[in-house]
Amino acid sequence: MRPTRWKKSVVLGVGAAFVIASCGSSTKAGSTATTVAAGTATTAGAGAATTAAAASAATTAGTSAATAAGTTTGGTTAGSAGGATEGLVNGVYKGIGDFNIDPKKCPADWNDKQGITDKEIDLFVSLPKSGPLAGFGLLADGASSYFKYINDNGGIGGRNIVLDAKDDAYKPDQTKTNVDEALGAKKYAAFMTVLGTANNLAVWDTTNDECMPHLLNGTGAAQWGDVKGHPWTTGMQLDYFTEASLWAKWLAKEHPEAKTVAELTFNNDFGKSYSAGFKYSIKGTGLSVVHQELHEGTAPNLTNQFTTLAATKADVVLLETTGAFCTQAMSEIEKNTTWKPIVIMSGTCGSVAQFFKPLVDQGLTGANTYIIQNFKDVNDPANASDPFIQLYQKTLTAQGLDPKQTTYATGWIYAWFMTEILKDAAGYQGGLTRGNIMLAARSIQETNPLLIAGLTSKMDGMKDAYLTEGGRMAKYTVTDPKALGRFVPSGDLINLEGQLGTYDTVKAAAAGG
């Protein structure tokens, strides 16, 4: 007569699940951003990888020996909009590049001063602060850290920037709830850096219907260039389509002898975005894709795929995948003794500790794998004299934060762009309003000081809807096969600024091939 036996077994099971879940999330929370950014890709697959790009781009170890001298723009670059022509003119917000906003198309109760007072500018972000990807929550802390620095130095014309962050545990349904709540609160001027492709897709119809600036999305999907369909939404990161275009340009310039290309593609939006970008950009060059091998997220290994790929004897292999598949792919290539292609890998796999370390443990190296980088590594001694990085180190230390935590640096990148947008908007006709914020977000001309010297970050209204479109190829170079190597720049900077245009280009390319 034990009526509770079945209940006890349930309770025990739940208890065990909690202990495991608790341990999992608490260790993740305390780990470094390097692990977090990379761990993203492994735990949540390609969906998560879309957010990892910015973090790991800034995280990648060993971007030393910056050959290009290039002057770095200071962190407090003045707004460029003295006596600007942009702004509210005759009831319509007029920006550059034919980008205009007609507030009559916004909801009747739309208020262009919402969240903006003489004292404060209120911004909102939804991102994971709990769950397996909790480490990304530090992005908001990093952004707030930069805003605090700005506020301590006069703010935006005396206004303090306040960023409210809400936890969505990386679940799109929770993101939607958070965003709905923030919209309903009617106290935010703009949203920034909402993390995750699915999370942003879940809310961008609503933010656009509500005319809420939904800026600098924390994901590398190409959709954020959809200026026609979603004028209120912008991205920040180098998108996968463009990243693959950079591969093509680099190959054409640095390896004219390479003719045939084989692709390993994650069979999802993420992988196909790379593939479409590459195929789009090799038109008119001597390069051709001779074979594409798709793999699923459930694939136990890539042995079969590489048997087929090796048989093509292609000159180049593209690893359009992420997470543990990067490591597996590099391992398969290195173990092949007859096929020695040029290996180019997704930038989401740039974390040396996460993706190259396991190779060393297998007696392999991963040497000579190429990836695209576009942001400086704040921890690289070679960047120690960079004034903005010095400012970053000094400010974070003074605020009691650990500057080695590179997710903070990523937060600074986003906050820097946001600050520039606010400064620009304040200079527009009609002053700092939400309409002008949106115009400014589509008119960024300033170069982010954490971009690798020589790259630019520009938007041009309806003409160029992508912020960062350049990068530099780096080669993973190993001196001691038993130790980790580092990325060494290879070839010139490639800047496709303004060339991609809008999401329409990507859509057409994807439809065409």
Add this chain to the structure above:
Amino acid sequence: MGVLEVSEVSVRFGGVTALDSLSFAVEAGQICGLIGPNGAGKTTMFNVISRIYNPTGGSITFDGNDVLRTRASTISRIGIFRTFQNLALWPGMTVLDNVMVGAHTKSHGNAVSSSFRVGSRGEEKRVAVRAYELLEELELTDVAFRPAAGLPFGTLKRIEIARALAGQPRMLMLDEPASGLTHSEVDVLAALIKRIRTDYGLTILLVEHHMAMVMGISDHVVVLDFGRRIAEGTPAQISRDPRVIEAYLGES
């Protein structure tokens, strides 16, 4: 020919022979006592008849039905019900519900008719009334709406009997119904068993250690030891049988 015919039934668990070519028959309307020392195979026999164990050989028929071709869940449909030595009530349900489940095979409400309450209400009421009457008969109405968990042992034994009766059995197998009861309770139980046999026209197969009770109410007694039948007969014959006395040496 008895209503229950057990012939040459053997059960082996690994190397252990629990029943060894056991045969016996029970006449309709009889109370048949199945006795023997601990481990003699009495409960095993019950479990074979109620199809919880599969015998390694032999055959069992009940009223012309081949018991061994019947599944555990349909054994009740040929009229065989039982109680359990260690009680097998459903503690999470009320006493009344326990007894109502006993009538499972005698009612028909299915998931759809019950969920949508189409044509199931009359039957529900009938089953509830019937179960309550059985509780009245067994003096259990005080606990009718209480959960079966936590009631005294003797009460639970009677609930098991009520549950079995709810299925309108033709044969009732009682596995040590008197264990754990006081002397006066045993007397009451003995009277009850005789009474329900008469009232319901039951055949009763009784496993019991309480010798006085078995000998007092059984019409026929089968004695097992080490899985074999060592004696069979009326209580009077059995109590004189030297093999029985030998088997029970050391038993109290």
Add this chain to the structure above:
Amino acid sequence: MALVTLKQGTPAHRAYVVGAWALAAIVLIYVIFAYRWGFAPGSIDKAFRLTQINDVICYAVAILGLNLVIGFSGQLSLGHSAFVGLGAYTTIILVADHHWSYLATVPVSAALCFVIGLVVGLPALRIRGLYLAVVTLSVAYVFPTLVVKYDSLTGGPNGKKPARDTGKMNPPSWMPFSNAGRLASPLWVYCILVVIATALFLLVRNFMKSRPGRALLAVRDNQTSAAVSGINLPLYKALTFGASAAIGGIAGSMLMINRPFASDVQFGLPLAIFLVVGLVAGGAGTISGAIPGALIYVFVPYFMSAWTTDQRGMPPGIKQVTKPLFDWLQGRQGAGSIAGVFFGVGLLIFVFVLPGGFIDGIRRLRSKVVQVIPNPSWLRELHGSANPPSTSHSPSSGGDVTQAAPVVATVRSRVAKPVSVKKAINLRGKTT
């Protein structure tokens, strides 16, 4: 002892029951008009809060379905998130790609999930307990990877939603809130979900109060005696899995009606675990437990996480207890995760202190105030209202059996004619 004792069937008891239902109905209806009447506790006049309340309704239905398997049939199934997800994707795919109306997809989800549930339930015929838990957990684990694998159908990791401007449920113009602006759609969804959920709760309640429901509990409490009583174990186990999955699928469809966006992350292992948590915390084996379970699932992690940065919404009663914790968490690195750990530990303690869950606690409290003496209508017919069962017998377990015997025979012979039962009992009353 309870302060008030009510006997079932008396006018006082009837008033008590009607009052309780009326109160529930008033609360449900109040939500619709809160925005008009100006009194909206808990911001229930805000669209996002209504969406959360709608979430509670959806998850309550999901937990209700899970309860059939875990709470009522005693099989530890951890794969429920997969069925909720399957229902959700069925709806969203039919709506987005095939332009079905939302409500038309609900039966499709239910039917599809019923069939898949039967298949998943097949191992349950052979294995039990933790082994079954592991098998079903693997179903929960596999579901999101299948979503990613078949991304042309499901949208993969980017999620799936209907085309812009087609995904909204708008109320017909005759609804009183049809002009409530941003609230119109969530309120209409609320009405639809309340109707679906109420229907499902009533169906499950009817089911559990009748023959197959009792059989299910018997299977849970003791399989052997259930089988011996004639209950077809494999049939019941398999059907339970199917029905549970079907209800889970409906819950998934409801989630999509509320928030037309499906993603693999939403229907992964955390949901599987939290549905079980909600079930246990609410009260496994109780129908109403699904509601507090869903409230806990939707709101507690939400507020725990919110309070780590902003304590303004903290209710005064809870504030005294939780404020030190959240003061400590404020601004701390990874505060959200730490809050999550506290949530987990808190739930664990709760579940160990109150293994019967929230509903059990409520019932214990209620039993101190109101005690209801069971006296169902058939019993009243049997005895007449003047003759309650508690007085017809002495509580001792003995009794004069021989004297009762002939009377019982009388009763038995009359069972076939329920109408005359009352007479027989009256006769019996005289003899004893």
